[in-house]
Amino acid sequence: xxxxxxxxxxxxxxxxxxxxxxxxxxxxxxxxxxxxxxxxxxxxxxxxxxxxxxxxxxxxxxxxxxxxxxxxxxxxxxxxxxxxxxxxxxxxxxxxxxxxxxxxxxxxxxxxxxxxxxxxxxxxxxxxxxxxxxxxxxxxxxxxxxxxxxxxxxxxxxxxxxxxxxxxxxxxxxxxxxxxxxxxxxxxxxxxxxxxxxxxxxxxxxxxxxxxxxxxxxxxxxxxxxxxxxxxxxxxxxxxxxxxxxxxxxxxxxxxxxxxxxxxxxxxxxxxxxxxxxxxxxxxxxxxxxxxxxxxxxxxxxxxxxxxxxxxxxxxxxxxxxxxxxxxxxxxxxxxxxxxxxxxxxxxxxxxxxxxxxxxxxxxxxxxxxxxxxxxxxxxxxxxxxxxxxxxxxxxxxxxxxxxxxxxxxxxxxxxxxxxxxxxxxxxxxxxxxxxxxxxxxxxxxxxxxxxxxxxxxxxxxxxxxxxxxxxxxxxxxxxxxxxxxxxxxxxxxxxxxxxxxxxxxxxxxxxxxxxxxxxxxxxxxxxxxxxxxxxxxxxxxxxxxxxxxxxxxxxxxxxxxxxxxxxxxxxxxxxxxxxxxxxxxxxxxxxxxxxxxxxxxxxxxxxxxxxxxxxxxxxxxxxxxxxxxxxxxxxxxxxxxxxxxxxxxxxxxxxxxxxxxxxxxxxxxxxxxxxxxxxxxxxxxxxxxxxxxxxxxxxxxxxxxxxxxxxxxxxxxxxxxxxxxxxxxxxxxxxxxxxxxxxxxxxxxxxxxxxxxxxxxxxxxxxxxxxxxxxxxxx
Numbered sequence: 001x002x003x004x005x006x007x008x009x010x011x012x013x014x015x016x017x018x019x020x021x022x023x024x025x026x027x028x029x030x031x032x033x034x035x036x037x038x039x040x041x042x043x044x045x046x047x048x049x050x051x052x053x054x055x056x057x058x059x060x061x062x063x064x065x066x067x068x069x070x071x072x073x074x075x076x077x078x079x080x081x082x083x084x085x086x087x088x089x090x091x092x093x094x095x096x097x098x099x100x101x102x103x104x105x106x107x108x109x110x111x112x113x114x115x116x117x118x119x120x121x122x123x124x125x126x127x128x129x130x131x132x133x134x135x136x137x138x139x140x141x142x143x144x145x146x147x148x149x150x151x152x153x154x155x156x157x158x159x160x161x162x163x164x165x166x167x168x169x170x171x172x173x174x175x176x177x178x179x180x181x182x183x184x185x186x187x188x189x190x191x192x193x194x195x196x197x198x199x200x201x202x203x204x205x206x207x208x209x210x211x212x213x214x215x216x217x218x219x220x221x222x223x224x225x226x227x228x229x230x231x232x233x234x235x236x237x238x239x240x241x242x243x244x245x246x247x248x249x250x251x252x253x254x255x256x257x258x259x260x261x262x263x264x265x266x267x268x269x270x271x272x273x274x275x276x277x278x279x280x281x282x283x284x285x286x287x288x289x290x291x292x293x294x295x296x297x298x299x300x301x302x303x304x305x306x307x308x309x310x311x312x313x314x315x316x317x318x319x320x321x322x323x324x325x326x327x328x329x330x331x332x333x334x335x336x337x338x339x340x341x342x343x344x345x346x347x348x349x350x351x352x353x354x355x356x357x358x359x360x361x362x363x364x365x366x367x368x369x370x371x372x373x374x375x376x377x378x379x380x381x382x383x384x385x386x387x388x389x390x391x392x393x394x395x396x397x398x399x400x401x402x403x404x405x406x407x408x409x410x411x412x413x414x415x416x417x418x419x420x421x422x423x424x425x426x427x428x429x430x431x432x433x434x435x436x437x438x439x440x441x442x443x444x445x446x447x448x449x450x451x452x453x454x455x456x457x458x459x460x461x462x463x464x465x466x467x468x469x470x471x472x473x474x475x476x477x478x479x480x481x482x483x484x485x486x487x488x489x490x491x492x493x494x495x496x497x498x499x500x501x502x503x504x505x506x507x508x509x510x511x512x513x514x515x516x517x518x519x520x521x522x523x524x525x526x527x528x529x530x531x532x533x534x535x536x537x538x539x540x541x542x543x544x545x546x547x548x549x550x551x552x553x554x555x556x557x558x559x560x561x562x563x564x565x566x567x568x569x570x571x572x573x574x575x576x577x578x579x580x581x582x583x584x585x586x587x588x589x590x591x592x593x594x595x596x597x598x599x600x601x602x603x604x605x606x607x608x609x610x611x612x613x614x615x616x617x618x619x620x621x622x623x624x625x626x627x628x629x630x631x632x633x634x635x636x637x638x639x640x641x642x643x644x645x646x647x648x649x650x651x652x653x654x655x656x657x658x659x660x661x662x663x664x665x666x667x668x669x670x671x672x673x674x675x676x677x678x679x680x681x682x683x684x685x686x687x688x689x690x691x692x693x694x695x696x697x698x699x700x701x702x703x704x705x706x707x708x709x710x711x712x713x714x715x716x717x718x719x720x721x722x723x724x725x726x727x728x729x730x731x732x733x734x735x736x737x738x739x740x741x742x743x744x745x746x747x748x749x750x751x752x753x754x755x756x757x758x759x760x761x762x763x764x765x766x767x768x769x770x771x772x773x774x775x776x777x778x779x780x
Contacts, residue, residue, distance in 0.1 A: 029094075030060045031059070031060050031184070032060075032090060032094060032183070032184050032185070033060055033090055033184065033185070033186055034057055034058065034059060034060075034065055034067065034178050034179075034180065034184050034185060034186030035057070035058045035059070035060075035062075035186055035188075036055065036056070036057050036069070036176050036177070036178045036186045036187055036188035037055070037056045037057075037058075037188050038053065038054070038055050038056075038071070038174050038175075038176040038188045038189060038190050039053070039054050039190050040052065040053050040054075040174065040190065040192045041053075041054070042192070043191075043192060043193065044192070044193045044194070044195050045165055045192060045193070045194050045195075046194070046195075046196060047138050047140075047165070047166070047167035047168075047169070047194055047196065048136075048138075048140065048164065048165060048166070048167050049164075049165055049194075050162055050163070050164055050165070051162070051163050051164075051165055051192065052160060052161070052162050053071065053160070053161045053162075053163060053174060054158065054159070054160050055069050055071065055151065055153065055158070055159045055160075055161070055176055055178075055188075056153075056157055056158050057069065057153050057157040057158075057178045057180075057186070058157055059184065063157075064153075064155065064156045064157030064158070065153070065157045065178075065180050065184070066152075066153055066154065066155055066157065066180060067152075067153055067157075067178050067179055067180030067181070067184075068150055068151070068152055068153075068178065068179055068180070069148075069150075069151040069152075069153060069159060069176050069177070069178045070148070070149055070150065070151070070176070070177045070178075071146075071147075071148040071151050071161065071174070071175070071176050072144065072145075072146060072147040072148065072174075072175055073144070073145035073146055073163075073172040073173060073174045073175070073192070074143060074144055074145070074172065074173055074175070075143045075144075075145075075168065075170050075171075075172060076170065076171040076172060076173050076191065077170060077171075078143050079173055081758075086173075086175040086176075086177070086187045086188070086189045087175075087177055087187060088185075088187055089177055089179065089185040089186075089187065090185040090186065093183065093185060136288065137277060137288045137289060137290045138167035138168075138169075138287070138288065138289040138290070139167065139289070139290050139291075140166045140167040140168075141166060141167065141168045141291075142166040142168070145163070145165055145166050145172045146163040146164075146165075148161060148163075153178075165192075165194060166194070167194070167289075168194060169194055169195060169196065169199050169201065170193075170194060171191055171192070171193045171194075172191065172192050172193075172194070173189055173190075173191050174189060174190050174191065174192065175187070175188075175189045176188050176189065195223070196223075196285070196287050197222075197223050197224050197285040198220070198221070198222060198223070198224070198230075198280055198281070198282050198285040198286060198287045199220070199221045199223070199287050200218040200219070200220055200232075200278055200279075200280045200287045200288065200289055201218055201219045201221070202218050202278075202289070202291060203216075203217050203218050203219050203261055203263075204216040204217065204218075204276075204293070205293075205752045205753045206293075206294075206755075207293065207294045207295070207296055207752055208242070208266075208268040208293060208294075208295045208296070208752045209268060209295070209296060209297065209749075209751075209752055210268055210269070210270060210271060210295060210296070210297055210325070211267075211268060212267070212268045212295075212752050213265070213266070213267050213268075214265075214266055214267075214268075214752060214753070215263040215264070215265065215266075216234065216263065216264050216265075216266045216276070217232075217234070217261055217262045217263035217264055217278075218232070218261070218262060218278050218280070219259055219260070219261050219262075220232060220252070220254060220259065220260055220261075220262055220280045221258075221259040222254045222255065222256060222257065222258050222259070222282055223257060224256060224257075224282070224283070224285065225256055225257075226256050226283075227253070227254055227255040227256045227258065228253075228254060228282050228283050229251060229252070229253055229254070229282070230251070230252050230253075230254040230280055230281065230282040231249065231250075231251055231280070231281045231282075232249070232250045232251075232252065232262045232278070232279070232280045233248055233249045233250075233278065233279045233280075234248055234264045234276065234277070234278050235248060235276070235277045235278075236266070236274055236275070236276060237274070237275035237276070237277065237290075238272065238273070238274040238275055239269075240269055240270060240272075241268070241269055241270050241271075241272040241273070241274040241295050242266055242267070242268055242269065242274030242276070242293060242295060243266065243267045243269050244264060244265070244266055245265040245266065245267060246264065246265050247264075248264070250262050250264075254282060262280075268295045268752075269295075270295065270326075270327065271295055271296065271297060271325060271327050271328060272294075272295055272327070273292050273293070273294050273295070274292070274293050274294075274295060275290060275291075275292055276290065276291050276292070276293055277289070277290045296749075297325055297328060297688045301328070301329060301686055301687065301688045302686070302687060302688070302689075302697075303684060303685065303686045304684070304685050305541050305682065305683065305684040305685070306669075306681075306682070306683045306684075307541050307586055307681070307682050308671070308680075308681055309582075309678050309679060309680055309681070310626070310671040310672060310673045310678070310679035310681065311673065311678050311679070312672060312673045312674070312679075313670065313671065313672045313673065314670070314671045314679075314681070315668055315669070315670050315671070316668075316669045316670075316671075316683060317666055317667070317668060317669065318331070318630065318661065318666065318667055318668075318669040318683070318685065319664075319665070319666040319667075320654075320657060320658065320661050320662075320663050320664070320665070320685070320687070321663065321664070321687060321689070322663040322664040323663070323689055324654065324663060324687040324688060324689060325654070325687070325688045325689070326654060326655055326658060327653075327654065327655060328654060328686075328687065328688045329653075329654045329685070329686035329687040329688060330651060330652050330653040330654045330655075330656070330657055330685075330686065331635075331651075331652040331657050331683065331684070331685050332649070332650075332651055332652075332682070332683070332684040332685075332686070333628055333635060333636050333649070333650040333651075333652070333681070333682070333683055333684075334647050334648070334649050334681065334682040335626045335628065335636060335638045335647060335648040335649075335671075335679060335680070335681055336640070336645075336646070336647040336648070336679075336680045336681075337622035337624070337640035337643075337644060337677050337678070337679070337680070338614065338618055338622075338643070338644075338645055338680060339582065339585045339586065339589065339610075339613070339614075339618070339680050340585075340589065340610050340613075340614055340645055341589065341645055341646070341647045348596075349596040349600075349603055350363050350364050350366075350367035350600060350603050350604060350607075351364055351367055351368065353600060357411045357412060358399065358402040358409055358410065358411050358412070358413075358423055358427060359411065359423055359426065359600065359601070360600050361395065361398065361399055361402075362399060362423075362426060362427045362430045362604075363600040363601065363603065363604035364395060364600075365392065365395040365396055365399060365430050365434070366430050366433065366604045366607070366608060367603070367604065367607060368388060368391055368392045368395060369392055369430070369433055369434055369437060369439075370607055370608060370611045371388055372388035372389050372392055372437075373437055373611070389439075392434070392439060393439055393440060396430075396431065396434055396439060396440075396441065399427060399430070399431075400442060400445055401413045402427070403445060403448065403449065404416035404419050406419070406448075406452050406455075407424075407447075407448030407449050407450075407451050407452030408420070408421065408423075408424045408449065408452040408453075408456075409423050409424045409427050409449065410423075411423060421452075421453060421456040421474050421478055422473075422474040422477060422478075422555075422556055424449050424452055424453060424478075425453060425474065425477040425478045425480070425481045426477070427449070428446065428449050428450070428453075428481040428485065429477075429480075429481050429484075431445075431446060432481065432484055432485060433608075446485065450482060450485055450487055453478045453481070453482055454482070454487070456478065457475060457478055457479070457492055466552065467552055468499070468502040469502055469503065469504050469507075469548060469550045469552060469553055470550070470552040470553055470555065470556070472496060472499050472502055472503040472504075472507050473503065473504050473506065473507040473510075473553065473556060474556070475492070475496055476496055476503065476507040476508075476510035476511045476514070477507070477510045479492045479493060479496065479510070479511065479514045480510040480511070480513045480514045480517070483513075483514045483517040483518050484513070484514075484517045489514065489518075490518075493511070493514055493515070493518075496511055497511070497524060500527070500528075500531065504547060504548040504550065504553055504558070504563070505531075505532060505535045505545050505546075505547050505548065505563045505567060506545075506547065506556075506558075506562065506563040506566040506567065508528050508531050508532050508535075508567075509532060509563075509566045509567045509569070509570040510566070511528060512525065512528040512529065512532065512570050512574070513569075513570055513573065515528065516570075516573050516574065525574075529571075529574055529575075532545075532567050532570065532571065535547070535567070536567070536580075536584070538583070539587060541583075541586055541587075541590075542583050542584065542585075542586035542587025542588075542590060543580070543583040543584050543587055544560055544561075544564045544584065544587040544588075544591070545560060545563040545564040545567050546560060547559065547560050547562075547563040556601075557599055557600075557601035557602070559598065559602060560591075561588070561591050561597050561598065561602045561606060562601055562602045562605050562606075564584060564587065564588060564591075564606075565588060565602070565605040565606040565608070565609040565610075566605055566609070567584075568581065568584045568585070568588070568609040568610075568613070569605075569608060569609040569612055571584070572609075572612055572613060572616055578617065581613065581617070582617075585610065585613055588606055588609070588610065589610075618678060620676055620677050620678065621642065621643060621676070621677065622640045622641065622642065622643065622644075622675075622676065622677030622678075623640070623641050623642070623675050623676045623677060624639075624640055624673045624674055624675025624676055624677045624679065625637065625638070625639050625640075625673075625674045625675060626638045626639075626640065626648070626671065626672070626673055626674075626679045626681075627671075627672045627674070628650070628669070628670070628671055628681070629668075629669075629670045629672075630660055630661065630667050630668075630669055631667045631668060633660055635650060635652060636648065636650035640677065640679075654687060669683060700737070700738055700739075701735060701736075701737060701741075702735070702736035702737075703733060703734070703735055703736075704733070704734040704736075705731065705732070705733055705734075705748065706719050706731070706732040706733075706734070707719055707720060707721060707723075707729055707730075707731055708720065708729070708730050708732070709723075709727065709728065709729060709730070710728040710729060710730040717730075725753075728757070729754070731748065733746065733748060
């Protein structure tokens with residue numbers, strides 16, 4: 001290159017360059033497309049009528065095609081929300097291929113091009129009774145009118161289907177997608193309408209709160225060529241839930257092809273589902289429908305709980321607040337002979353996990369080890385207790401195939417590019433647990449892994465300061481397993497102790513384990529215990545570790561659950577108070593979803609910690625009867641004989657509880673154990689105040705809510721509590737917290753009559769969508 005055409009932005013340093021171009025030619029194979037015609041025998045139907053739908057399928061030449069058709073019909077209004085179109089299966093089956101041209105050039109390696117960026121671009125119904133008599137009630141308002149997954153066409157490419165239509169007065173889109181044995185595909189659609197000469201369309205909120213007063217009614221439409229006097233009625237079939245006030249019958253003039261809204265006054269009396277019936281009659285035509293309106297409690301329910309152990313007895317006090325909703329909440333009582341109720345599901349998850357990397361198989365081995373050690377108290381599905389030891393030994397032997405020549409373990413057998421010091425330390429830990437329980441462990445394999453970790457510990461520290469939490473974490477784990485394996489690591493412990501400020505909580509626990517293994521009990525051990533204790537936060541009857549939120553730590557499956565389990569195991573080896581240990585155990589058990597924790601690492605570490613707790617604090621074999629009494633009234637009884645992770649549960653609804661304990665009064669709730677063992681109990685009272693307006697509640701979260709008219713100008717309008725139908729309202733929630741919180745769930749019930757505006761709906765105004773995206777981008 002000789003000419004001087006270097007751009008001012010410096011994107012081209014005037015060194016040798018090359019260009020590459022391509023062009024795409026699209027060729028559509030029309031022979032793969034089928035033509036699908038779908039048509040009903042009428043364009044308009046009465047509610048609940050039968051419809052006949054004909055489907056014709058032809059190929060690209062117009063010849064009939066024998067194939068299979070999926071046929072369905074959906075309310076057009078619902079489809080409009082997302083601009084849904086009938087699927088074109090052909091584009092999904094025959095996808096566009098990538099360019100698939102690979103160009104390789106090594107000139108940029110030979111001649112330095114310090115600025116390697118693209119030049120010239122920056123990154124950048126109810127039919128049948130219409131005349132006279134009582135009108136039939138429309139109740140069937142299905143959005144999906146019908147779904148026929150497989151309809152076969154005959155040799156003429158034709159199929160006929162009879163369907164019964166819903167009773168909604170709306171338009172339905174019929175959609176058909178066809179395919180045949182030659183891998184040809186096509187689709188088609190048409191529309192039908194369900195209508196009546198006189199129509200009633202609901203005009204009331206989707207729900208009410210207890211105590212709400214509202215105008216209920218419908219829009220009456222006359223599609224007849226002549227007008228007249230219409231009679232409209234409304235009836236509540238559940239007046240104790242929703243009460244109709246004033247006249248239940250209205251007479252109104254209604255012009256030809258005219259519409260008018262008729263309103264009735266209602267009051268929401270109590271929680272439940274209220275059935276509403278409305279009728280309209282004009283001359284000899286009529287319409288009627290029945291709908292269900294839920295009446296709910298929009299205030300936040302409150303829950304108070306007590307946890308404890310009876311050895312042999314314990315006593316709590318129970319007070320039912322005054323002014324609570326009678327039909328909501330109640331008392332939940334759970335009794336068990338162990339704090340580890342339902343722990344077997346976590347083990348089942350590990351044993352049945354479908355993948356096979358070294359970490360997953362190591363976690364499976366750990367679960368089997370723990371289950372075999374506990375025997376009948378910890379049964380796994382499909383595995384007899386007497387078969388567990390053989391199963392464990394086979395699994396341990398299978399882990400050896402993941403070891404590489406240098407002694408480290410790789411995530412995948414034979415792929416030593418995935419060798420990891422953290423994984424090696426983790427599998428060494430599993431092998432050490434197995435050896436302590438009397439299993440045969442290959443000593444040569446262990447020594448090779450120890451040598452590998454020693455070598456990794458001697459490598460230089462990373463220059464990137466951001467990687468120090470990751471670096472210190474795996475190093476502390478390596479030192480832990482080396483010391484527990486009889487290897488002297490004093491120099492490494494001294495080095496890592498100077499890096500405590502950059503170490504995650506689970507790394508602190510690993511380092512404390514190393515000190516415990518070498519018998520150290522001095523100031524360094526006390527400092528590690530202090531730091532771990534400072535990271536433990538109380539949380540709704542339990543307590544957990546709030547772990548360092550560092551993206552690099554995700555390589556170790558970092559989470560609060562995992563760190564809590566690791567810290568719990570360390571605390572139990574030290575001098576932690578029993579109540580602190582039990583509090584952490586309660587949190588771990590409550591953190592499960594569907595009986596298990598989130599991933600294989602969480603399940604493995606949690607199970608190891610909880611089994612250690614079980615063996616240390618629940619050594620007595622249970623053999624007792626548990627009794628729960630409210631004053632002198634027995635509420636629950638359970639018998640526990642032998643080790644089991646099952647629980648006895650009693651639910652006492654608020655209506656029953658109010659009969660035993662009048663609101664505002666206090667009674668003793670006693671728990672007694674008759675026999676040997678420890679009774680673990682949970683008592684949880686859930687209730688809601690029976691009042692529309694409540695004083696704010698601040699227990700670590702201070703929340704303010706503001707309603708204001710939404711404006712296009714972006715200028716914040718003054719707040720208001722009064723609005724008219726059709727107004728657009730912006731709801732703003734402000735949180736004032738005493739400390740940083742993560743993963744906070746917020747529930748803000750809408751007032752009755754409000755509808756949330758979904759910005760992603762195709763029917764939402766573009767200005768509102770852009771405003772919502774702008775607010776999300778600003779973190780509002």
